[in-house]
Amino acid sequence: xxxxxxxxxxxxxxxxxxxxxxxxxxxxxxxxxxxxxxxxxxxxxxxxxxxxxxxxxxxxxxxxxxxxxxxxxxxxxxxxxxxxxxxxxxxxxxxxxxxxxxxxxxxxxxxxxxxxxxxxxxxxxxxxxxxxxxxxxxxxxxxxxxxxxxxxxxxxxxxxxxxxxxxxxxxxxxxxxxxxxxxxxxxxxxxxxxxxxxxxxxxxxxxxxxxxxxxxxxxxxxxxxxxxxxxxxxxxxxxxxxxxxxxxxxxxxxxxxxxxxxxxxxxxxxxxxxxxxxxxxxxxxxxxxxxxxxxxxxxxxxxxxxxxxxxxxxxxxxxxxxxxxxxxxxxxxxxxxxxxxxxxxxxxxxxxxxxxxxxxxxxxxxxxxxxxxxxxxxxxxxxxxxxxxxxxxxxxxxxxxxxxxxxxxxxxxxxxxxxxxxxxxxxxxxxxxxxxxxxxxxxxxxxxxxxxxxxxxxxxxxxxxxxxxxxxxxxxxxxxxxxxxxxxxxxxxxxxxxxxxxxxxxxxxxxxxxxxxxxxxxxxxxxxxxxxxxxxxxxxxxxxxxxxxxxxxxxxxxxxxxxxxxxxxxxxxxxxxxxxxxxxxxxxxxxxxxxxxxxxxxxxxxxxxxxxxxxxxxxxx
Numbered sequence: 001x002x003x004x005x006x007x008x009x010x011x012x013x014x015x016x017x018x019x020x021x022x023x024x025x026x027x028x029x030x031x032x033x034x035x036x037x038x039x040x041x042x043x044x045x046x047x048x049x050x051x052x053x054x055x056x057x058x059x060x061x062x063x064x065x066x067x068x069x070x071x072x073x074x075x076x077x078x079x080x081x082x083x084x085x086x087x088x089x090x091x092x093x094x095x096x097x098x099x100x101x102x103x104x105x106x107x108x109x110x111x112x113x114x115x116x117x118x119x120x121x122x123x124x125x126x127x128x129x130x131x132x133x134x135x136x137x138x139x140x141x142x143x144x145x146x147x148x149x150x151x152x153x154x155x156x157x158x159x160x161x162x163x164x165x166x167x168x169x170x171x172x173x174x175x176x177x178x179x180x181x182x183x184x185x186x187x188x189x190x191x192x193x194x195x196x197x198x199x200x201x202x203x204x205x206x207x208x209x210x211x212x213x214x215x216x217x218x219x220x221x222x223x224x225x226x227x228x229x230x231x232x233x234x235x236x237x238x239x240x241x242x243x244x245x246x247x248x249x250x251x252x253x254x255x256x257x258x259x260x261x262x263x264x265x266x267x268x269x270x271x272x273x274x275x276x277x278x279x280x281x282x283x284x285x286x287x288x289x290x291x292x293x294x295x296x297x298x299x300x301x302x303x304x305x306x307x308x309x310x311x312x313x314x315x316x317x318x319x320x321x322x323x324x325x326x327x328x329x330x331x332x333x334x335x336x337x338x339x340x341x342x343x344x345x346x347x348x349x350x351x352x353x354x355x356x357x358x359x360x361x362x363x364x365x366x367x368x369x370x371x372x373x374x375x376x377x378x379x380x381x382x383x384x385x386x387x388x389x390x391x392x393x394x395x396x397x398x399x400x401x402x403x404x405x406x407x408x409x410x411x412x413x414x415x416x417x418x419x420x421x422x423x424x425x426x427x428x429x430x431x432x433x434x435x436x437x438x439x440x441x442x443x444x445x446x447x448x449x450x451x452x453x454x455x456x457x458x459x460x461x462x463x464x465x466x467x468x469x470x471x472x473x474x475x476x477x478x479x480x481x482x483x484x485x486x487x488x489x490x491x492x493x494x495x496x497x498x499x500x501x502x503x504x505x506x507x508x509x510x511x512x513x514x515x516x517x518x519x520x521x522x523x524x525x526x527x528x529x530x531x532x533x534x535x536x537x538x539x540x541x542x543x544x545x546x547x548x549x550x551x552x553x554x555x556x557x558x559x560x561x562x563x564x565x566x567x568x569x570x571x572x573x574x575x576x577x578x579x580x581x582x583x584x585x586x587x588x589x590x591x592x593x594x595x596x597x598x599x600x601x602x603x604x605x606x607x608x609x610x611x612x613x614x615x616x617x618x619x620x621x
Contacts, residue, residue, distance in 0.1 A: 006138045009123055016120045020111035028142055029228065032235050033087055033107050034124045035139075036100060041066035042128055055095045064090075070125060076114030083117060084109040099238065099245070103231050139239045143184045143232060157186060157269045157313065158348070160382055164397045165311035166190045168340075168361055168404050171265040173199055173212055175219065178263035180252045180270070180299060182222030185233035187267035189240055192220060217242050221263070223250035253295050256282045262303050266310040266362075270296035272355060286332065289325035293318055298329055301337045301362065310337075310362035313344075315355045319432035320566055330430035334422060337362040339407075340374040341432050342400060346556040347385035356556055358432075361404070372419040374407050375434035376400045435554060436570040444574040452569030454535045455527040459498070459565065460520030461488045473518045477501070478510065484519035491515065492537035494544055495524040496551065498563040506555025506563070508548040513541035525568055533578060538585035543573045 010031070017027045044054040044065070057065040064086035069079055090096070090104040109117070140159075171177055171191045179187045195216060199207040208216070220242070224230050230249045237245035250258065259282075271292050279290050287298045293314055300310055318326065319341060340361035348357060361374075380394035396416050403413040413419065420437040436450075451457060462484055464476045470485030477497045495512040512524070515537070520526045527544075529535040544551070554567045 007141060009126055010138060010142050013120060013123045016116060016123065020113055020116050025228065026110060028232065030110070030120075031124075031142060032139075032232060033104065034121065035127060036103055036235060037087065037090070038066055038124050038127060040096065040100065056093070056100075058095055061090075061093050061095060066125075069121060076118055079121070080109075080112065080114045080117050083121070099234055099243075103234055105231070106227070139236055140186070140189070143186075143236065157183075158381075158383065159186070159190075160397065161313075161344075161348070162186050162190045162267075163194075164401065165267055165313075165359060166194045167401045168359075169265055169267065169309040169311050171195055173208060173216055175264035176262075176305075177220045177265040177267070178303070179222045179268050180266070180303075181268050181296065182224050182233055182247060183229050183269075185222055185236045185245075185247065187269075188220050188222050188233075189236060191265065191267060192216070192240065217244070218246070220246065222247040223252055223258070225249070225251050252299055253279050253281045253292065256284050259284050262305045262308070264305045264308050266300045266304060266308065266312070268296070268300060268310075269313040272315045287325055287329050289329075291325065294325050294329055297333075297360065301333060304337065304362060304364055306364060308362070308364050310360075312360045312362075313357050314360055315357055318360070319358055322429050327429045330432055331426070331428075333360070333362070334373070334426050334430055335367070337364055337367050338373060338432075339363045339366045339371060340376065340404065341434055342376045342378060343434055345379050345381065345385055348381065366408075367422075370422050372407075372421055373425060374403060374413065374417055374419055375437060376403060376417040377434060377438075378416070433566065433570060435567055446574040446576045448572040449575045450569065451527065451571050451573065454575070455529055455540070457525055457527050457565060457569055460495070460522045460524045460526055462519045462521050464521040464523060467519065467521075473514060473516070475512050475514055475518060475520045475524060477521070477523055487517040487519050489520060489526060489528070490517040491528060492532075493518075493520070494527045494537060494541045495520050496527065496544060496548075496563070496568065497523060498525050498565070498568070499523045500552065500555050500561040502561070506552035506561055508552040511541060511545045511548050513538060525563070525565060535575070536578070536581040536585050538588050539576075539581035540573075542584055542588060547573065
């Protein structure tokens with residue numbers, strides 16, 4: 001657990017640098033280089049105390065020792081020159097291992113202010129080398145300040161989402177683990193911690209033999225296309241006790257040098273973004289595509305061992321897009337890899353991206369046995385989905401972990417999840433939209449039918465604020481009586497709001513029925529029956545009005561909470577015979593007539609009362 005003093009000192013280092021180094025990633029790099037520099041000197045000092053010799057700062061590099069930098073007699077510009085020269089030359093130092101040379105590769109000091117450097121080094125001087133969990137946690141906190149790496153489509157995965165994915169795949173001490181887009185190695189460290197925790201009795205990891213620990217460290221691998229991310233991963237693993245971490249700079253999608261390597265466990269949040277014109281991959285992928293998310297998922301599926309398991313974060317398009325490559329990939333996953341889809345709430349990765357995401361869960365052994373696929377709908381993840389990112393009590397992730405354990409044990413799952421027969425999913429376009437297959441809790445004796453099969457559904461075409469007034473009704477969300485100079489629809493229709501006005505949650509206050517010639521604002525969806533003989537528009541209105549809260553529950557979003565048209569098309573309602581629908585429609589018309597009659601009587605009686613009161617008061621002024 002990160003202690004407050006260490007956190008304060010890391011924050012202080014960043015505060016000192018921010019005036020000269022505003023970019024968070026560059027701040028992290030400068031702190032990383034300085035910490036490793038200081039720790040190498042600490043290890044030299046420890047070696048001397050034990051009767052040995054200095055190895056890192058010896059020979060021609062002895063002049064760069066930490067004590068020289070911090071000597072009271074050194075002037076500010078002298079310290080600046082010495083430190084700048086040291087970090088630039090350190091990757092050529094024959095006395096340090098290859099790991100440290102990689103860390104110092106291309107290192108430089110991006111500013112020339114001696115007072116800033118002095119203050120910065122003074123804070124670094126307080127840190128001391130230690131392979132403890134405390135130091136590893138401190139570095140992970142430092143990495144948490146990293147923002148979006150926009151050019152590569154990378155962004156940091158929240159720690160509790162990483163830990164959740166690790167719990168779901170449950171890596172073992174003898175299994176190989178890979179993250180082919182490892183960033184700062186968060187998934188790899190979480191997997192290592194998971195294994196250590198499950199092999200502890202009286203103290204951390206005491207059930208692991210020295211050979212098992214060595215094999216575990218050897219089995220953990222990561223790739224990243226960015227040399228900066230590789231450097232940060234190396235340091236992160238080193239500070240967690242990995243003396244020889246296996247992180248390499250590698251382009252997973254365009255290089256095939258490691259194509260024949262496999263892993264038992266793969267964990268990743270690969271980049272979503274594809275460059276203009278798409279990726280130009282090598283020819284060994286089974287799915288021909290140019291989208292990075294398709295290629296990454298294909299890569300991970302193809303590089304799992306026969307008993308392999310994986311958890312991968314993907315954009316929502318992966319589960320619902322109907323492009324050829326997406327359909328081919330989903331079919332392949334359903335036949336050989338996929339056992340679960342976890343739908344995450346929109347806004348989880350703000351401010352880096354608004355893209356809604358899901359987690360694909362693989363288990364090759366279970367998939368090949370034809371086991372059902374587990375779908376989970378997660379709305380609460382233990383943190384708020386606004387920019388504050390504060391902890392909240394609501395967290396459905398632990399329950400979903402229990403659902404995966406229950407599925408593997410052949411037991412029933414919770415209400416957060418539902419199992420779907422794999423054969424039902426192996427029908428083109430191999431959709432993985434969980435809500436489409438969610439079981440209905442209903443005792444209706446009538447068949448349920450998808451709205452997309454019954455209605456033409458589209459988004460309204462008018463603006464509620466910029467539409468010129470005219471003779472045609474304009475349907476908006478509430479009770480407003482607006483008109484339009486033109487109309488786009490005629491006949492009968494039901495209009496459903498697709499944007500919630502409630503902060504952070506779905507809400508539909510009113511469903512609209514309209515007929516004639518009319519316009520509809522773009523904040524609503526327009527549903528018109530394909531065949532009026534099989535679906536009465538008034539029955540459709542009554543049905544959707546009854547389930548408007550269920551429709552609102554499908555809304556997703558952090559900034560804008562919306563109902564997607566694919567979700568609306570996949571929504572099912574009971575479809576009784578036409579005579580039942582017509583009878584309901586007739587009763588609805590009778591009710592409207594009674595309401596209008598009653599409102600007329602009320603208005604008439606109110607006018608009579610107002611007239612009498614006016615007479616009492618002698619008329620109005």
